[in-house]
Amino acid sequence: MSDEESATKREQAQRVREMFAAIATRYDLLNHLLSGNIDQRWRRLVVKTMAANLTATGARVLDVACGTGDLSLALAGGMKARVIGVDFCRPMLDVAAVKAAERGLAIPFVEGDALKLPFRDQSFDGVSIAFGLRNLASFESGLNELFRILRPGGTVAVLEFSTPRMPILRSLFRVYFTKLLPLLGGLISGSKSAYEYLPDSVSRFPDQGSLAALLQQAGFSEVTFQNLTGGIAALHTGKRPNL
Numbered sequence: 453m454s455d456e457e458s459a460t461k462r463e464q465a466q467r468v469r470e471m472f473a474a475i476a477t478r479y480d481l482l483n484h485l486l487s488g489n490i491d492q493r494w495r496r497l498v499v500k501t502m503a504a505n506l507t508a509t510g511a512r513v514l515d516v517a518c519g520t521g522d523l524s525l526a527l528a529g530g531m532k533a534r535v536i537g538v539d540f541c542r543p544m545l546d547v548a549a550v551k552a553a554e555r556g557l558a559i560p561f562v563e564g565d566a567l568k569l570p571f572r573d574q575s576f577d578g579v580s581i582a583f584g585l586r587n588l589a590s591f592e593s594g595l596n597e598l599f600r601i602l603r604p605g606g607t608v609a610v611l612e613f614s615t616p617r618m619p620i621l622r623s624l625f626r627v628y629f630t631k632l633l634p635l636l637g638g639l640i641s642g643s644k645s646a647y648e649y650l651p652d653s654v655s656r657f658p659d660q661g662s663l664a665a666l667l668q669q670a671g672f673s674e675v676t677f678q679n680l681t682g683g684i685a686a687l688h689t690g691k692r693p694n695l
């Protein structure tokens with residue numbers, strides 16, 4: 453990568469971090485409001501899938517780009533795993549830490565970059581990333597990092613917005629995402645740009661089949677995906693092959 457390209461990627465990451473810092477205290481409210489709370493159902497499915505794959509008590513799970521910690525909390529509460537959340541935006545982590553304390557859950561929330569995770573190779577049994585991959589400066593490098601920290605036989609779960617299967621739903625989704633959501637999100641959060649960025653990032657993100665191919669390229673095996681709510685979101689899972 454040229455110096456110019458890496459400077460552009462650094463600036464992009466900085467913009468993303470500042471954007472989430474600006475909306476951190478209103479993120480949860482907006483998330484649940486704008487998704488009609490469906491996002492919580494999607495996260496529960498991640499927990500169910502992880503729990504089915506990681507049956508040993510005390511499995512170590514890293515929730516990458518954990519934000520305000522909704523998935524980390526659901527994983528820690530739902531499958532008795534030892535969960536760590538990591539994100540590069542301190543104000544989002546601060547909200548997560550308060551929520552964990554309120555529920556009596558001891559989850560370390562660590563500041564770190566998903567493209568350079570502060571963890572050793574093969575140190576987790578499971579790794580999740582929910583609505584985070586789309587924000588990374590490189591999807592490929594992000595997936596390589598998830599692969600690196602996962603032990604052989606470990607499970608990856610990627611929850612992201614995706615491409616609705618039915619043309620009518622695709623059109624409705626596009627109108628909602630490009631017109632209504634920036635308007636409502638901007639009004640409630642006070643940050644119009646954050647909610648204009650959302651449809652942009654979703655439109656740049658690979659569809660179900662392409663994301664499955666990227667996971668395979670990163671080295672994951674047994675890659676499958678499940679469409680959620682008609683493909684508005686998708687849950688991709690895979691395994692780091694045993695040696």
Ligand SMILES: C[S@@+](CC[C@H](N)C(=O)[O-])C[C@H]1O[C@@H](n2cnc3c(N)ncnc32)[C@H](O)[C@@H]1O
Binds near residue numbers: 519538564565588589
């Ligand atoms: C849409 S939020 C998702 C938060 C949470 N996973 C959820 O399900 O609500 C995206 C999160 O990704 C984080 N993020 C974006 N790029 C990152 C990076 N390079 N390293 C770590 N976190 C990153 C942001 O700070 C933000 O908290």
